[in-house]
Amino acid sequence: MLQLERVNVHYGATRVLWDVSMEVGAGEIVAIMGPNGSGKSTVLKAAMGLKKPSSGVVRLDGEELQARSATVRPQRGMSIVLERRRLFPRMSVEENVMLGAYTRKTAEARETYRWVLDLLPEIKPHLNATAGKLSGGQQQMVAIARGLMANPRVLLMDEPFLGLSPAMVKTVCSIMQMINERGVAILFNEQNAKLSFAMSHRGYLLESGRVVLSGSGEDMLDHPEVRRVYLGMREEAA
Amino acid sequence: MSSTQFIELVLNGLITGSIYALVGSGIALVYGTTRVLNFAHGELMMLAGYGVLLFSVTLGWPVLLAALATILLVMLLGAIIQRVTIAPLMKREDWAFNVVAVTIGLSIFLQSAAQLIWGEQFQGVPYFFSGVAVIGDVRMPWQRIAILLVALAVMGLCALVLFRTRLGRIIRATAQDAEAALAVGIPSGLVHTAVFSISAALAGTGAILLSPLVTVSPWMGASYLLKGFAVVILGGLGSFGGAVAAGFLLGLIESFSVSFVSSEWSNVVAFVFLIAVIWVRPEGLFAGRGA
Ligand SMILES: Nc1ncnc2c1ncn2[C@@H]1O[C@H](COP(=O)(O)OP(=O)(O)OP(=O)(O)O)[C@@H](O)[C@H]1O
Numbered sequence: 305m306l307q308l309e310r311v312n313v314h315y316g317a318t319r320v321l322w323d324v325s326m327e328v329g330a331g332e333i334v335a336i337m338g339p340n341g342s343g344k345s346t347v348l349k350a351a352m353g354l355k356k357p358s359s360g361v362v363r364l365d366g367e368e369l370q371a372r373s374a375t376v377r378p379q380r381g382m383s384i385v386l387e388r389r390r391l392f393p394r395m396s397v398e399e400n401v402m403l404g405a406y407t408r409k410t411a412e413a414r415e416t417y418r419w420v421l422d423l424l425p426e427i428k429p430h431l432n433a434t435a436g437k438l439s440g441g442q443q444q445m446v447a448i449a450r451g452l453m454a455n456p457r458v459l460l461m462d463e464p465f466l467g468l469s470p471a472m473v474k475t476v477c478s479i480m481q482m483i484n485e486r487g488v489a490i491l492f493n494e495q496n497a498k499l500s501f502a503m504s505h506r507g508y509l510l511e512s513g514r515v516v517l518s519g520s521g522e523d524m525l526d527h528p529e530v531r532r533v534y535l536g537m538r539e540e541a542a
Numbered sequence: 543m544s545s546t547q548f549i550e551l552v553l554n555g556l557i558t559g560s561i562y563a564l565v566g567s568g569i570a571l572v573y574g575t576t577r578v579l580n581f582a583h584g585e586l587m588m589l590a591g592y593g594v595l596l597f598s599v600t601l602g603w604p605v606l607l608a609a610l611a612t613i614l615l616v617m618l619l620g621a622i623i624q625r626v627t628i629a630p631l632m633k634r635e636d637w638a639f640n641v642v643a644v645t646i647g648l649s650i651f652l653q654s655a656a657q658l659i660w661g662e663q664f665q666g667v668p669y670f671f672s673g674v675a676v677i678g679d680v681r682m683p684w685q686r687i688a689i690l691l692v693a694l695a696v697m698g699l700c701a702l703v704l705f706r707t708r709l710g711r712i713i714r715a716t717a718q719d720a721e722a723a724l725a726v727g728i729p730s731g732l733v734h735t736a737v738f739s740i741s742a743a744l745a746g747t748g749a750i751l752l753s754p755l756v757t758v759s760p761w762m763g764a765s766y767l768l769k770g771f772a773v774v775i776l777g778g779l780g781s782f783g784g785a786v787a788a789g790f791l792l793g794l795i796e797s798f799s800v801s802f803v804s805s806e807w808s809n810v811v812a813f814v815f816l817i818a819v820i821w822v823r824p825e826g827l828f829a830g831r832g833a
């Protein structure tokens with residue numbers, strides 16, 4: 305459904321993605337794992353059109369999007385939950401969520417709004433609150449709600465667990481699974497290997513802007529390199 | 543100080559302040575939404591000044607029509623200037639300094655162009671309103687009162703657009719997080735252009751209201767630019783409401799300082815106040831409000 309093919313990205317003269325190819329199938333949960341600064345966010349931004357690749361192809365259901373602006377993505381069924389929620393801080397929760405449906409007709413948006421509130425009842429009591437004043441966990445729910453308002457078939461999530469309490473990590477995790485069960489594919493990134501791969505169908509390991517490993521979630525968790533470097537286990541214990 | 547004197551000072555302060563508020567709120571709106579400090583903002587005023595001259599004096603159109611035509615003209619010019627000179631630069635990673643340089647260049651260019659086209663002789667526009675309003679013992683020409691009333695109406699309209707319309711909502715969203723706005727499908731590039739246009743309309747309104755009282759010249763915007771920046775800093779960088787409040791405050795301070803020190807010192811008093819505020823409250827007096 306979503307494909308990145310040999311995507312290269314530069315910030316100024318610095319090359320940060322090197323021939324990155326990835327794929328997300330319909331209904332899949334796919335994780336991108338990698339250390340700080342490895343380019344995880346940049347992959348998602350390139351997919352979403354927030355950062356133009358210097359070369360390569362971004363394809364959604366066969367349509368090439370790499371040269372198109374980000375604004376066409378929500379209409380095509382792709383949306384993103386950015387790193388650190390990135391809500392509109394001085395707007396109400398309701399305004400934030402409704403803006404997620406900016407490209408859609410009001411009647412359709414209303415319908416999705418009801419669906420989203422049913423899915424995330426936790427935000428109901430806060431609809432009139434100022435978004436920036438909510439806790440990190442609540443903000444993450446609002447950010448997910450805003451992302452879902454585009455009625456996406458693929459949802460990109462940049463470090464959805466960042467800064468959340470362990471209990472909240474669990475909640476967000478089950479929300480992601482719930483969303484996925486409704487047929488939404490998810491491509492997310494996360495620095496913690498266990499968290500990334502345990503909950504995903506497939507995963508990619510990104511290092512210094514290059515995909516160095518990919519496979520099913522289980523295979524990734526079992527891979528000696530992942531176990532040694534990212535899970536802190538010794539070879540013989542494996 | 544007699545009460546008549548007091549009312550006169552307040553009224554004068556509010557009138558001067560309403561021009562500062564018009565100029566400053568436009569700069570604040572652009573800065574708050576696009577993070578561009580527009581040094582050519584004063585020249586949008588100047589262009590509006592020449593617009594009034596053209597439509598009302600040269601072509602002899604009725605005042606209201608000339609004013610509307612002028613506003614539309616500067617809105618269009620503002621949009622073109624933003625599209626042609628600023629928008630292309632903002633696509634680059636290192637735009638912040640370049641854009642400042644470009645707006646300074648624009649300012650100089652527009653002043654020189656005006657000088658070449660219209661020459662150095664200063665021109666005046668006749669009063670739009672005749673007569674003197676009498677409030678108690680205070681006598682004030684309607685022309686001056688109109689400045690306050692029209693400025694309030696125009697800024698009120700602008701606030702209504704910002705806080706009560708769909709356009710306003712996408713402007714505020716872009717101001718609060720341009721990338722997140724883009725991600726939900728808001729064409730933030732176009733929003734930037736629209737905001738420039740609205741800001742030009744605010745500057746244009748100021749220039750139109752001033753045009754019968756000052757002379758229209760290539761440099762008429764320059765002094766107001768400085769006051770506009772002061773207002774933006776006082777109001778809390780980028781806050782529309784803060785800039786409006788700070789504009790009136792600065793007008794009142796200047797007005798009262800004139801009654802204690804001579805008028806040449808009013809600028810000094812205003813900027814000493816500004817520096818004091820920067821020391822005590824670097825985030826501005828009214829930070830945290832507005833768009
Ligand atoms: N706006 C930018 N300008 C210049 N360089 C950037 C910019 N954004 C990211 N980079 C660089 O690109 C590289 C990849 O950054 P990216 O944010 O994609 O990494 P990441 O894996 O998401 O890291 P993190 O775990 O910290 O979120 C880093 O070396 C970073 O310094």
Ligand SMILES: [Mg+2]
Pocket residue numbers: 344345346387462463
């Ligand atoms: Mg990141």
